[in-house]
Amino acid sequence: MKRDRQFRPLPVPSVDVQGLFGDRQDAICDSTAATLLDRCVEAGMVKAIDTSIPSPGVIIPIQPWGGTTQMFWDSDLGKSIETVAYSLYRRANPELEARVDAIIDLYEKLQNEDGYLNAWFQRVQPERRWTNLRDHHELYCAGHLMEGAVAYYQATGKKKLLDIMCRYADYLITVFGRGPGQMPGYCGHEEVELALVKLARVTGEKKYLDLSKFFVDERGTEPHFFTDEALRDGRDVADFHQKTYEYGQSHVPVREQTKVVGHAVRAMYLYAGMADIATEYKDDSLTAALETLWDDLTTKQMYVTGGIGPAAANEGFTDYYDLPNETAYAETCASVGLVFWANRMLGRGPNRRYADIMEQALYNGAMAGLSLDGKTFFYENPLESGGKHHRWVWHHCPCCPPNIARLLASIGSYMYAVADNEIAVHLYGESQARFEIGGAKIELSQKTNYPWEGAIHFGVKADKPARFAITLRVPGWAEGATLKVNGEAIDIASVTIDGYARIERDWKSGDAIDLEIPLAPRAIFANPLVRQDAGRTALMRGPLVYCVEATDNGEGLNRLTLTGDLGKAKTSTVDALRGAVALDLPAQRDAADWGTALYRTSPPKQEETTARFVPYPFWDNRTPGEMLVWVRTGAASGE
Amino acid sequence: MKRDRQFRPLPVPSVDVQGLFGDRQDAICDSTAATLLDRCVEAGMVKAIDTSIPSPGVIIPIQPWGGTTQMFWDSDLGKSIETVAYSLYRRANPELEARVDAIIDLYEKLQNEDGYLNAWFQRVQPERRWTNLRDHHELYCAGHLMEGAVAYYQATGKKKLLDIMCRYADYLITVFGRGPGQMPGYCGHEEVELALVKLARVTGEKKYLDLSKFFVDERGTEPHFFTDEALRDGRDVADFHQKTYEYGQSHVPVREQTKVVGHAVRAMYLYAGMADIATEYKDDSLTAALETLWDDLTTKQMYVTGGIGPAAANEGFTDYYDLPNETAYAETCASVGLVFWANRMLGRGPNRRYADIMEQALYNGAMAGLSLDGKTFFYENPLESGGKHHRWVWHHCPCCPPNIARLLASIGSYMYAVADNEIAVHLYGESQARFEIGGAKIELSQKTNYPWEGAIHFGVKADKPARFAITLRVPGWAEGATLKVNGEAIDIASVTIDGYARIERDWKSGDAIDLEIPLAPRAIFANPLVRQDAGRTALMRGPLVYCVEATDNGEGLNRLTLTGDLGKAKTSTVDALRGAVALDLPAQRDAADWGTALYRTSPPKQEETTARFVPYPFWDNRTPGEMLVWVRTGAASGE
Structure with a gap:
């Protein structure tokens, strides 16, 4: 097959979904969409853009890295608008639509005459506009508002936000570039690249593609924009968050990058944008770099759930094969981002190398982020829990709730692509x-x-x-x-x-x-270089990773050892998990008749039991307790 | 045997040691003792007590909990003086002795006319004296200077520091009590209790015992001193570090405490002081409480190394049977504190229930804290390392280096006790x-x-x-x-x-x-309620816990499975570890011929190998790399 085909996802309104995906979308229509707007209001985000009242100022204090999550409030609103938009395709909701219209009216009034639009840099620190692209998410916010604008236009036919964002994008074209008086810059947190592609596709305006390509091409080139910017701004060029340009994938030009590094969400958004540009420009040099990065991620740095970015410290990548289960960061947004990237790798032609991982990350690392009732959210997605990890009603950095919601609400667009x-x-x-x-x-x-x-x-x-x-x-x-x-x-x-x-x-x-498609359960083993999974096995059936939960198996999940033949697995349907298929397997359990000693010189006795496995994305939806994906196996001493 | 025997440790100068303990003491004489003084000087601790120069003020910024580790500098000097003192028993060192004499002279000049002595509250925040016993370690500092004074007097016969600290203690007797104008208070960080017992034993002054007993008896009583103190000081009584009186074991009176909670070092120091008071006053109610607490700690909350306090968040205890290996906090000071407590539980009569644990914590969780050359220090003592955990030259909170040094330098006193x-x-x-x-x-x-x-x-x-x-x-x-x-x-x-x-x-x-005493290697298994050790075994020989290190076994220690009979273990002496006995055992290893996939549906093949185990306290003294105590075992599927 030729590489120069160009597959583009179907627009969201072109696909109706039922089944499991439909059920998730119903939960979003029933609860999540309104919840997102409610939480944005409660956080003060709407007041922040309302020019009829004084600026609320700094509500979330400036942190040691020199910024505050308040700087990204536009992105939370953008993703929430996007989610509401998709929910409106599925189910009309005049009240929600009116709430979004009101927010859009506020943005209209907020927008500068020159087209600039940013709640923080217009209302709190106007003197700091375009002074710190490295840390302050300014273009990232623009990108999320663009995505919201495209979705809302497609959902409702209303063009106001789209026009606002086109005006902003037109202004960006004047600000960024290699011409006199222009800035050869790009955002520390990628996002605007893929958003501009969406804007270009819906408007048919190639100029937005060109700006996206400019941001992609400039990233990591020397002299380094972030270094020059810091010097201009009187900042120490070396003393910044994470202290390495790898954090935002700007350490070398993107076509020279071979290792997936830094902040996981940033990396995924960059690669997604690169893949879009590769498709639109048939850019083989970008595709080649992306193929290398894809292998790097999926053969050395990815949880079996499609979770990525094991470390909280940098919200990102560490060493090859370092995949701790209980302390896994594996941010919901990062798996969502992996779905974005994988989906866009299909732009140059179908290939299950990408689509299989897209499905794995979607069903597991991403979908786990939303509770079955659509009301609570995981930020981190560990593969083992001692019983204290539960979904949040909200989060101090609320990036994940609207991210998983907008992905699931637009899933039809990921199912089908046309060339x-x-x-x-x-x-x-x-x-x-x-x-x-x-x-x-x-x-x-x-x-x-x-x-x-x-x-x-x-x-x-x-x-x-x-x-x-x-x-x-x-x-x-x-x-x-x-x-x-x-x-x-x-x-x-x-x-x-x-x-x-x-x-x-x-x-x-x-x-x-x-x-x-046969759905026989599969026992999965990890490469022996993953020290955390040694002597353990994970169960998969179809695209779903399975786990054991205390509510089915009692506490002490590490006492279980899988010994039996997977052919003996019995399937049954669990009503409390919306018809999900559970797997029951023969297993051994370390016996409890141990006495009071903490340590002794003989191993625990074994007793026969049956272990019940349920889909990982559905965990923590019943009685809270322990959870475990990688279960001990007796297989290692066999073979 | 009667319970009213009173065993007291031999004074340090009464015991000469050679062998392994002697080797550790030589390292302290060669390096550690001078290193401790050097680091105290570098940190600014000596300038902080030098009244001939202006106060250096706040060098380590005040933290969100309202204090700074600079507030405990007296304790670091006190423990360093104590270490130097013990080293002088073993080996005269006029230069070191002169340096300590100079520090003592500075303390003499610093001491207030009323006897009060504290670098921070005399030189930096004099207006804050006795305003926040809960958080500011004021009596804790006094305690460590008392211990240093006793040791230095016994080592050199020089009484100056002892006299200074007796004057301070006499002043404390006037400040603390239930009389008019006195404070019914005690320190948030226990330590002065056991120090006053040492002062009493060396001076023969019962009044110091009585003050110690007062602190023990008052702790946790209602109305709560810390609540009253916060109200007097205009502080929010609920908003403080860790937000629970369990953190400093002042949640209920000490005789009513049944569960080991809070900050691990604080707990150990409290129980050590309680045990001393139980011995000196033949106080059965204290002994009964301590026996309950001992069981609680050693049957539910102790690593096999005698490490305690698994969590960094509170530097202390969490849930029963929660003993994560790689993220173990298990502070060196906490195992040192456990040795202190265990040793004092022997005050009312020899009982291996206490002495076995004392030896286990001493050789493993505590001794690991000092490198073989005596120059570097562990603060945390994990039982598994991916290869990045190494000893520090110093630490921002340098409590552990002088703590393990003073313990090892005075070990003779723990070996023998007389009644x-x-x-x-x-x-x-x-x-x-x-x-x-x-x-x-x-x-x-x-x-x-x-x-x-x-x-x-x-x-x-x-x-x-x-x-x-x-x-x-x-x-x-x-x-x-x-x-x-x-x-x-x-x-x-x-x-x-x-x-x-x-x-x-x-x-x-x-x-x-x-x-x-037969020293056959023992395979140790953990109670199945310890989820982190399931399917794994730890090797012990005599009092020593063993571990595997990458330098002997290659990286990928979780690829090893112990399958063989321990009777096949071969012992050999490792020169690079100062003659330590290593154990070589037959094992299986997950084979490396796996390919590039991260996950697959068949387990790794097994290959035969020999695993070399070395004593845990000696790890990270050769080529840095992975380390593992709890090794996978094939035994679980047997039995």
């Missing part, structure tokens, strides 16, 4: 996708109970017959998947390219595809 | 102890290569024959220990009381005892 004469299905789940291809209007539907069952029935509706390819991911873990077109078996291997079965033909209404 | 007509030998090691008993002057010597070998030969020299008991600990782990007196075998069980073999007879010069 000329081809539609790729990256993710499975009950849904209907509408798109135009080869001049025909097509609706492609999936009937399935995936991820709980592996049978997926595709139906085609077309206003007229058309020739194009339907390209379906065959997950790398799916051994023995089968495919039928209109009831006729197809040798799946013969049509599979890069892990996608590609069926090119004339499609007409009534055509059907049946894909059967 | 009327009885000498107890709590610890073994080549040494000579001099004491008077029953009117005779006795020298009891140990010839042994303990802890590397288990044969211990005791020789008696007496200026005249005398009847008394020699009482020798038979460690709980020593299966099959044998005893001979003057070559004649004695049935050890028949003379053993509370784990001590008690040989009462007329002793004369030339008498000999031979104690043989």
